[in-house]
Amino acid sequence: MPSKNAFYAQSGGPTAVINASACGVLQTARQHSDEINKVYAGRDGIIGALTEDLIDTSIETDAAIAALKHTPGAAFGSCRYKLASLYEHREQYERLVEVFQAHDIGFFFYNGGGDSQDTAYKVGQIGAVLDYPIVCIGIPKTIDNDIPITDCSPGFGSAAKYLSTCIREATFDLSSVSRTSTKVFALEVMGRHAGWMTAACALAAEQEGGAPHVLLLPEVVFDERRFLAKVKQATERYDYCVIAVSEGIKGPDGEFLSAGVKDAFGHAQLGGVAPIVTNLIDEKLGYKCHWAVADYLQRSARHIASETDVQQAYAVGCAAVEFAIAGKNAVMPAIRRLSDSPYRWDIIEAPLSEVANQEKLLPPGFISHDGFGITAAARRYLAPLIVGEAYPPFKDGLPDYVRLQNVAAPKKLVKEFAV
Amino acid sequence: MPSKNAFYAQSGGPTAVINASACGVLQTARQHSDEINKVYAGRDGIIGALTEDLIDTSIETDAAIAALKHTPGAAFGSCRYKLASLYEHREQYERLVEVFQAHDIGFFFYNGGGDSQDTAYKVGQIGAVLDYPIVCIGIPKTIDNDIPITDCSPGFGSAAKYLSTCIREATFDLSSVSRTSTKVFALEVMGRHAGWMTAACALAAEQEGGAPHVLLLPEVVFDERRFLAKVKQATERYDYCVIAVSEGIKGPDGEFLSAGVKDAFGHAQLGGVAPIVTNLIDEKLGYKCHWAVADYLQRSARHIASETDVQQAYAVGCAAVEFAIAGKNAVMPAIRRLSDSPYRWDIIEAPLSEVANQEKLLPPGFISHDGFGITAAARRYLAPLIVGEAYPPFKDGLPDYVRLQNVAAPKKLVKEFAV
Numbered sequence: 001m002p003s004k005n006a007f008y009a010q011s012g013g014p015t016a017v018i019n020a021s022a023c024g025v026l027q028t029a030r031q032h033s034d035e036i037n038k039v040y041a042g043r044d045g046i047i048g049a050l051t052e053d054l055i056d057t058s059i060e061t062d063a064a065i066a067a068l069k070h071t072p073g074a075a076f077g078s079c080r081y082k083l084a085s086l087y088e089h090r091e092q093y094e095r096l097v098e099v100f101q102a103h104d105i106g107f108f109f110y111n112g113g114g115d116s117q118d119t120a121y122k123v124g125q126i127g128a129v130l131d132y133p134i135v136c137i138g139i140p141k142t143i144d145n146d147i148p149i150t151d152c153s154p155g156f157g158s159a160a161k162y163l164s165t166c167i168r169e170a171t172f173d174l175s176s177v178s179r180t181s182t183k184v185f186a187l188e189v190m191g192r193h194a195g196w197m198t199a200a201c202a203l204a205a206e207q208e209g210g211a212p213h214v215l216l217l218p219e220v221v222f223d224e225r226r227f228l229a230k231v232k233q234a235t236e237r238y239d240y241c242v243i244a245v246s247e248g249i250k251g252p253d254g255e256f257l258s259a260g261v262k263d264a265f266g267h268a269q270l271g272g273v274a275p276i277v278t279n280l281i282d283e284k285l286g287y288k289c290h291w292a293v294a295d296y297l298q299r300s301a302r303h304i305a306s307e308t309d310v311q312q313a314y315a316v317g318c319a320a321v322e323f324a325i326a327g328k329n330a331v332m333p334a335i336r337r338l339s340d341s342p343y344r345w346d347i348i349e350a351p352l353s354e355v356a357n358q359e360k361l362l363p364p365g366f367i368s369h370d371g372f373g374i375t376a377a378a379r380r381y382l383a384p385l386i387v388g389e390a391y392p393p394f395k396d397g398l399p400d401y402v403r404l405q406n407v408a409a410p411k412k413l414v415k416e417f418a419v
Numbered sequence: 420m421p422s423k424n425a426f427y428a429q430s431g432g433p434t435a436v437i438n439a440s441a442c443g444v445l446q447t448a449r450q451h452s453d454e455i456n457k458v459y460a461g462r463d464g465i466i467g468a469l470t471e472d473l474i475d476t477s478i479e480t481d482a483a484i485a486a487l488k489h490t491p492g493a494a495f496g497s498c499r500y501k502l503a504s505l506y507e508h509r510e511q512y513e514r515l516v517e518v519f520q521a522h523d524i525g526f527f528f529y530n531g532g533g534d535s536q537d538t539a540y541k542v543g544q545i546g547a548v549l550d551y552p553i554v555c556i557g558i559p560k561t562i563d564n565d566i567p568i569t570d571c572s573p574g575f576g577s578a579a580k581y582l583s584t585c586i587r588e589a590t591f592d593l594s595s596v597s598r599t600s601t602k603v604f605a606l607e608v609m610g611r612h613a614g615w616m617t618a619a620c621a622l623a624a625e626q627e628g629g630a631p632h633v634l635l636l637p638e639v640v641f642d643e644r645r646f647l648a649k650v651k652q653a654t655e656r657y658d659y660c661v662i663a664v665s666e667g668i669k670g671p672d673g674e675f676l677s678a679g680v681k682d683a684f685g686h687a688q689l690g691g692v693a694p695i696v697t698n699l700i701d702e703k704l705g706y707k708c709h710w711a712v713a714d715y716l717q718r719s720a721r722h723i724a725s726e727t728d729v730q731q732a733y734a735v736g737c738a739a740v741e742f743a744i745a746g747k748n749a750v751m752p753a754i755r756r757l758s759d760s761p762y763r764w765d766i767i768e769a770p771l772s773e774v775a776n777q778e779k780l781l782p783p784g785f786i787s788h789d790g791f792g793i794t795a796a797a798r799r800y801l802a803p804l805i806v807g808e809a810y811p812p813f814k815d816g817l818p819d820y821v822r823l824q825n826v827a828a829p830k831k832l833v834k835e836f837a838v
Contacts, residue, residue, distance in 0.1 A: 010595075013597065014591075014592045016588075032813055043598075044598050045599075047599065071591065072588050072591045072592060073588075073591030073592050073594065073595040074592075074595035074596070076600055077595055077596075077599070078595045078599070079596075079597050079598075079599040079600075080600065081599070087552065089494075095728045147532065161816055161817075162815055164816075165722055165817060165818060166716050166720075168817055168818060168820070169435075169491050169492075169715075169716065169719035169720055169721060169722065170714075170715040170716060170719055172433075172490065172491045172492030172719055172820060173433045173491060173493075173715045173718060173719040175492065176492040176493035176494075176496055176497045177430075177432070177433065177493070177496075177497050177498075178462050178500065179462075179496055180464075180496070180497070180498040180500070181464050181499065185714075185715060187716075203816070203817065204817065206822070208561075239645070264816065265608065272691070272694055273692055290714050290715055291712070291714060292711075292712055292715060292716050293710070293711050293712045294711055294716070295589075295604075295608075295709050295710060295711035296588075296589040296592045296593065296604060296709055296711060297585050297588065297589060297711050297713070299592060300588035300589055300591055300592040301585075301588055302588060302591075303584055303588065304594035304723070305724055306663055306816065309649070335757050352601075363647045379835045383815065383816070386815075386816035386817070387815065387816040388816065389810070389813055391808070391810070396802065396805075396806065397580055397581055397583075397625065397725065397802070397805035397806040397807065398580075398584060398587055398624070398805070399584060399587060399588070401587070402592060403625070404578055
């Protein structure tokens with residue numbers, strides 16, 4: 001079989017280690033030039049394929065590709081673009097075939113979360129339906145850790161390490177001032193419907209009962225009375241209370257707590273559930289509160305990445321190319337846990353049809369009886385994922401990250417395509 | 420002269436490195452047991468002296484004291500308690516004399532910002548006025564960098580390194596998604612009236628014109644029209660815009676921008692100027708925005724401390740004890756810059772009378788012509804302060820910080836004192 005070119009793209013919210021997966025893909029492809037000729041990266045995910053905006057990665061040096069392993073963000077740009085089904089929107093798929101054909105692309109690698117695995121799955125259908133043979137492999141990525149089958153999602157371990165480190169450090173600060181000033185600190189955590197990241201904050205506890213004292217998980221309905229009682233109890237017992245609050249918590253009415261927040265001008269405010277719960281505490285319990293919203297910091301903090309996570313992100317990138325070369329199709333490399341302690345794992349295949357569009361929430365067995373903490377089983381699951389430091393190089397006191405050249409390959413098609 | 424005991428306390432907001440100063444004080448005192456017997460630490464700053472709540476540091480192991488060098492927070496507790504003048508509130512000072520006499524304290528070390536140097540200065544007056552000879556030495560500390568005479572304040576360099584690292588990382592994230600989604604990211608920075616920390620965010624720029632594109636400094640009046648024009652210009656030119664906004668910015672009316680923010684329940688919100696400026700952008704320019712508020716994270720992020728800052732924090736602690744033993748009084752060890760590049764510094768004496776209650780703002784020569792950036796002079800000043808990494812040890816994936824035993828020395832006075 002003559003060698004074909006490959007398409008690789010990144011999708012959804014970036015993570016601290018998605019570029020480590022890119023590094024795995026590109027380095028492994030370079031080692032298999034008999035099977036894979038050039039790797040074209042889609043600028044901004046699948047949009048790059050639809051608009052024929054293909055980045056020629058072959059002009060990047062080996063050193064630049066290696067530096068991706070320690071660089072946050074999505075080096076080729078990302079998107080949240082969902083393909084409709086082949087039957088609803090056949091012209092999108094015909095366009096993909098046109099572009100792939102024009103650039104002799106025989107391999108499709110798509111790096112993202114549940115929605116992105118759906119894209120990879122759908123693109124895989126053009127082989128049978130549009131008679132364009134292409135190997136489609138998904139590569140898992142999300143700080144939310146909500147992709148099924150894989151034991152964990154690359155990106156999650158580093159976000160978990162960042163968040164638990166923040167909680168531990170803020171606790172050292174808070175416990176210094178709680179006798180004379182601030183009693184409560186709340187950190188707002190991403191993750192939408194899935195509480196994995198909020199749960200990971202619990203790893204910060206120095207001992208049983210240590211901070212964080214209260215987790216507000218999106219899997220548990222927010223109950224104001226019970227929450228305030230829990231905060232009061234912790235504050236009376238420890239003199240201070242640390243809270244990790246998921247951006248996605250909902251009240252008994254099923255509405256996000258953060259919905260309906262207005263600023264001074266009466267405009268709806270973007271996010272910010274931490275100020276809401278701390279205002280509630282201030283008003284009902286009279287405790288002085290501080291709050292933080294980490295936002296993008298939690299998904300880009302490569303400086304405090306988990307070495308375990310970096311290794312896994314790199315490994316799924318390498319495995320994706322190896323799977324493709326081995327003739328596998330419509331699969332995603334998934335992490336399989338072999339043991340908790342010592343932590344051992346390997347890579348298996350997950351069918352794209354089973355991972356696409358699924359959302360793996362925190363299981364009930366991981367949530368403590370009162371709903372404000374995690375169980376020993378959750379701790380066993382989470383603990384190994386944050387282990388190991390993988391510091392990036394520093395220059396002049398700052399992390400030295402790489403910016404690729406990202407030069408577009410010459411277009412071969414006359415027709416433009418609107419996305 | 421027979422050896423006397425010493426009193427050491429921490430005051431104001433903790434930093435990532437105030438315990439490095441404590442380490443310097445305690446290790447140096449232990450090396451001079453002929454002159455200094457025990458070091459008692461005040462629990463919660465000067466309040467510990469007034470309430471006779473003295474922590475006996477002699478029971479802590481050398482290893483625990485050494486671990487303070489890499490532990491954030493204020494190990495002995497902190498406060499924001501201001502002493503009135505000796506003439507207004509003489510009984511406070513008489514109480515201090517009582518406590519010091521009961522515990523044979525001849526040295527007073529007070530570790531904090533401008534307000535705390537005022538406390539050290541006032542306590543120094545009990546020698547002359549109340550006839551209780553005591554050596555008083557201030558030790559500088561503040562993330563705000565607003566203490567005069569000293570070239571920089573220990574704590575600032577680490578906060579500056581943390582913030583500029585966050586800005587750089589968030590920029591890698593934002594630039595991945597800006598073509599298809601979020602255009603603006605704003606990070607809210609502490610510092611109240613002084614813009615040093617917001618200015619330090621500018622170090623994150625990878626090249627001339629790089630992010631952050633807009634600094635909102637408290638030294639510059641917030642002008643909505645000019646601000647929006649600047650954001651629009653940056654976004655049109657770079658496709659995205661990164662903003663560092665000081666919590667202390669004020670409008671033309673002299674009011675804090677963050678005043679008057681109401682939450683969904685109509686209650687005043689605690690802080691949060693980043694959501695205000697991003698809402699403004701969203702409404703007037705239609706750009707999708709994200710924002711983060713680092714709050715305590717920026718002053719406790721010991722995991723990304725500046726090695727330069729750790730060295731200076733430790734050095735001022737050591738110097739304070741050496742000054743005291745050399746018979747100096749009513750002074751504060753200050754950092755003197757000898758050259759920018761290579762960066763060289765030493766320690767000099769600053770009279771407490773000249774540092775107490777002064778606030779050193781960003782000088783006009785450090786602020787760019789348009790008010791939204793910094794000058795080359797500012798960059799020369801700031802750059803060396805974030806250099807070097809000083810990672811703490813990690814255990815199970817998390818920083819391994821020390822908690823001291825903090826055992827109180829037996830009280831010798833019957834009388835209690837209300838603070």
